[in-house]
Amino acid sequence: MRLARELGLVFASLALAFGVGALVAQLSGLSPSAVYRELVRGAFGDQYRFFQTLTQATPIIFTSLSFLIAFRAGLFNIGAEGQLYMGAFFGAWAGFTFVLPPYLHTVVALLVGALVGAVWGFIPGWLRARRGTNEFVSTMMLSYVAIYFTSWLVSPRGPYHGTQWANQTVRILSSAELPRFVRGMQLHWGLAIAGLLSLLLWYFLFRTPRGYEMRAVGQNPRAAQYAGIDVPRTMILALTLAGALAGLGGAAEVLGTHRRFIEFFSPGYGWDGIAGGLIARAHPLAVIPAAILIGALRAGGMGMDRAGVAPADFASVLQGIVIFFVVAPELFRLFRRIRRERRVLVHSQP
Amino acid sequence: MPAEAVRMEGIVKRFPGVVANAGIDFSLSFGEVHGLLGENGAGKTVLMSILYGLYQPDSGQTYVRGEPVRIRSPSVAIRLGIGMVHQHFMLVPRLTVLENMAVGWEPRRGPFLDREGMRKRIEALVEEYGLSVDPEARVEELSVGEQQRVEILKALYRGAEILILDEPTAVLTEQEVEALFKTIRALRDQGKAVVFITHKLHEAMTICDRVTVLRKGKKVGTVPISEATPEKLAEMMVGREVVFRVQPKPVQKEGKELLRVEGLTVHDERGLPAVRNVSFSLFDHEILGIAGVEGNGQKELVEALTGLRPPKAGKVYVGGKEATGLSARELAQLGLVHIPEDRQATGLILPFSLAENVVLGRHREDGFALGPWVQLRRRIFRYAEEAVRTFSIVAPSVRVPVQNLSGGNQQRVVLARELGRKPKVVVAHQPTRGLDVAGMEFVWEKLLELREKGCGVLLVSMDLDEILMLADRVAVMYRGEIVGIWPREEADKHELGLAMLGGKVAAR
Ligand SMILES: Nc1ncnc2c1ncn2[C@@H]1O[C@H](COP(=O)(O)OP(=O)(O)OP(=O)(O)O)[C@@H](O)[C@H]1O
Numbered sequence A: 001m002r003l004a005r006e007l008g009l010v011f012a013s014l015a016l017a018f019g020v021g022a023l024v025a026q027l028s029g030l031s032p033s034a035v036y037r038e039l040v041r042g043a044f045g046d047q048y049r050f051f052q053t054l055t056q057a058t059p060i061i062f063t064s065l066s067f068l069i070a071f072r073a074g075l076f077n078i079g080a081e082g083q084l085y086m087g088a089f090f091g092a093w094a095g096f097t098f099v100l101p102p103y104l105h106t107v108v109a110l111l112v113g114a115l116v117g118a119v120w121g122f123i124p125g126w127l128r129a130r131r132g133t134n135e136f137v138s139t140m141m142l143s144y145v146a147i148y149f150t151s152w153l154v155s156p157r158g159p160y161h162g163t164q165w166a167n168q169t170v171r172i173l174s175s176a177e178l179p180r181f182v183r184g185m186q187l188h189w190g191l192a193i194a195g196l197l198s199l200l201l202w203y204f205l206f207r208t209p210r211g212y213e214m215r216a217v218g219q220n221p222r223a224a225q226y227a228g229i230d231v232p233r234t235m236i237l238a239l240t241l242a243g244a245l246a247g248l249g250g251a252a253e254v255l256g257t258h259r260r261f262i263e264f265f266s267p268g269y270g271w272d273g274i275a276g277g278l279i280a281r282a283h284p285l286a287v288i289p290a291a292i293l294i295g296a297l298r299a300g301g302m303g304m305d306r307a308g309v310a311p312a313d314f315a316s317v318l319q320g321i322v323i324f325f326v327v328a329p330e331l332f333r334l335f336r337r338i339r340r341e342r343r344v345l346v347h348s349q350p
Numbered sequence B: 001m002p003a004e005a006v007r008m009e010g011i012v013k014r015f016p017g018v019v020a021n022a023g024i025d026f027s028l029s030f031g032e033v034h035g036l037l038g039e040n041g042a043g044k045t046v047l048m049s050i051l052y053g054l055y056q057p058d059s060g061q062t063y064v065r066g067e068p069v070r071i072r073s074p075s076v077a078i079r080l081g082i083g084m085v086h087q088h089f090m091l092v093p094r095l096t097v098l099e100n101m102a103v104g105w106e107p108r109r110g111p112f113l114d115r116e117g118m119r120k121r122i123e124a125l126v127e128e129y130g131l132s133v134d135p136e137a138r139v140e141e142l143s144v145g146e147q148q149r150v151e152i153l154k155a156l157y158r159g160a161e162i163l164i165l166d167e168p169t170a171v172l173t174e175q176e177v178e179a180l181f182k183t184i185r186a187l188r189d190q191g192k193a194v195v196f197i198t199h200k201l202h203e204a205m206t207i208c209d210r211v212t213v214l215r216k217g218k219k220v221g222t223v224p225i226s227e228a229t230p231e232k233l234a235e236m237m238v239g240r241e242v243v244f245r246v247q248p249k250p251v252q253k254e255g256k257e258l259l260r261v262e263g264l265t266v267h268d269e270r271g272l273p274a275v276r277n278v279s280f281s282l283f284d285h286e287i288l289g290i291a292g293v294e295g296n297g298q299k300e301l302v303e304a305l306t307g308l309r310p311p312k313a314g315k316v317y318v319g320g321k322e323a324t325g326l327s328a329r330e331l332a333q334l335g336l337v338h339i340p341e342d343r344q345a346t347g348l349i350l351p352f353s354l355a356e357n358v359v360l361g362r363h364r365e366d367g368f369a370l371g372p373w374v375q376l377r378r379r380i381f382r383y384a385e386e387a388v389r390t391f392s393i394v395a396p397s398v399r400v401p402v403q404n405l406s407g408g409n410q411q412r413v414v415l416a417r418e419l420g421r422k423p424k425v426v427v428a429h430q431p432t433r434g435l436d437v438a439g440m441e442f443v444w445e446k447l448l449e450l451r452e453k454g455c456g457v458l459l460v461s462m463d464l465d466e467i468l469m470l471a472d473r474v475a476v477m478y479r480g481e482i483v484g485i486w487p488r489e490e491a492d493k494h495e496l497g498l499a500m501l502g503g504k505v506a507a508r
């Protein structure tokens, strides 16, 4: 029942978005049918392209999960981008610094990435729980700190400037690589890890007492406190896990796709995670198709450009339209909920 | 025959798994106060929500002033002169009374809110119906009774001639009920039509001209009040006879002090003392009633005793152990449970299912979880189904969100959970708020049963009759202080009433 309605809503918004996209294309003097043909072909046309789409989707799954777990606890993690960068840099660092047997090295590097990401989530979590600092602002600020800090680390004046021609680290050791599924293609085991984490997160939220507490805090902190739940601790836990998920995503991206840390490597995966989490209606399993949709728009957009039917800029416009239409209803609902909750607090039913 | 205000014919409304209204006929005349009675979940709120345009009926026809109408939304209802004061109020706390009334209905003078014009009209209404409120006060500073008056004013201001009041007295003190009745009579004398939903039969007998009784979504009948007695109405509602009073049994007290409060001072949100230097003890086999007009510190006292608000000064002992400032969970471990007054804001998580709510706060107990990582969902469901049976909760399944349950059934979920904990000390704050007669009877019996088993019960209620019926001793709170404690035999209703209003008393 509810599921059918939610799905209906998502597909209706998608249809609307593509309709508006067609209109915009027409008005810009482009052929809508050619644009969409190349978009679909670019994203799903052959195995290579499809794998490219999945490669794009992989970090988005991580950042969507990151946004979602905080959201379920009633918090906004706007800083997944920075957590991703921290995880990516330190994952790479572990990859070229430690000397360990293959696989074990990969696992250790992933864990280091997750850990540093967790720290980057813990700080705003702690500030929120103990000092009341708005996490919306603090996660965003820390995000910029992370992006510029890691950029400095690999700049010519930084300690990890690895190559002369670009601001990036040296290559990770081959023992730390996250294996790829098929030779010559970037798609790597990070996707499997992301899928597994979606499942785990679902189990955590809906099948464990801790997850129950997290949802309780998100839905009604006062009732949660009444129920003996440690609300501040739960908030800290949620943002720490959020940071860990984004950090792990960053580390996987580096160990699987780039094999080194490159400054400003992310095209905005952290921001895509907000869209992904909202499109998925904060459901961990729905995050996978949501991330694939966003990944397809990215990959397909490049395809459109290559085919010459539309400039790359138009691809971004289209992405914007789709995300706007699919996310806007959810945002709208969210604000309505917040407003209603404020009202409920006035009073109390007899 | 006075003019017909509303006629509803064959109203059917289904929700997944429930038929809330199964073909209901209802009629309302101008110049009449029409009572709507029925057990929890009988369909009263749904029927009136349909009249107010909040729900669309699956079938049935509504006529207003004889004209067939389709009420697609509350704004259509308002245009038809229908106003509703909900079971939960819908005011914006930060705004003033005047601003709240202007929301979505702004009289303008040029680009500005016509404050002067509004104030004049409000003052006229206040005058006419005796609804005393200060238009410039902020809603968050008002008592519940005042907020309710704002809601009524808002409806009248928008030109309501047909006014629906959904359980308006559940949150009021006796004095406030009197004032509300005066207002309702004034409305009737002006020729307006009023629907009055209540669970208190004596109120229906006092204020209504006719009464319609619903049971399980069906209409049992409409009777003029001259032909009704409380017993007859109760029987129509429940389908059997109900007792209106319970009798505490004599018990053997051991004199064990289960709860001891010493010099407790508690501040409210604004940092002002709401509870001042309060001391009392609660013993085994005892119900200690705390009476008082709402807003005299009861809320803050209860919150401080139950771990929701840190006290400023003083000490609390539970079962002989110091428990000052402990968290709700630690207190629960000492055997103290809390039935909160505000089920929607505190006692429940509305989007969670019935089953999830029935273990709220107990979700880590051995029967429901193995450590923090495994939830025993089968057991939780089984426990919830048992609770539904023993507390007669009306719900299509234990998996529905509690926000879909009727008000009284939500209250039963809270009671089922808290009374299922095997407590030593129970802090019950307005435990029968919103319950139907059978539900009240059930709760009273439960509280007495706890007393017979040796528990101590702190019963905080605005219903003096309830306290006088159940409590062994009665304390009265006024302006944050306990002005006296009377053994029940010596408690006199009149004297208590005076004390509640701040009259000087010479009692112990
Ligand atoms: N939005 C909803 N979704 C699903 N079921 C609902 C919804 N609203 C009401 N119901 C169901 O309809 C039935 C009638 O509810 P209603 O609120 O009218 O009861 P009521 O007579 O007002 O009871 P109370 O005295 O407890 O307030 C109940 O079984 C309730 O669970």
Ligand SMILES: [Mg+2]
Residues within 6 Å of the ligand: B044, B045, B046, B087, B166, B406, B407, B408
């Ligand atoms: Mg109701």
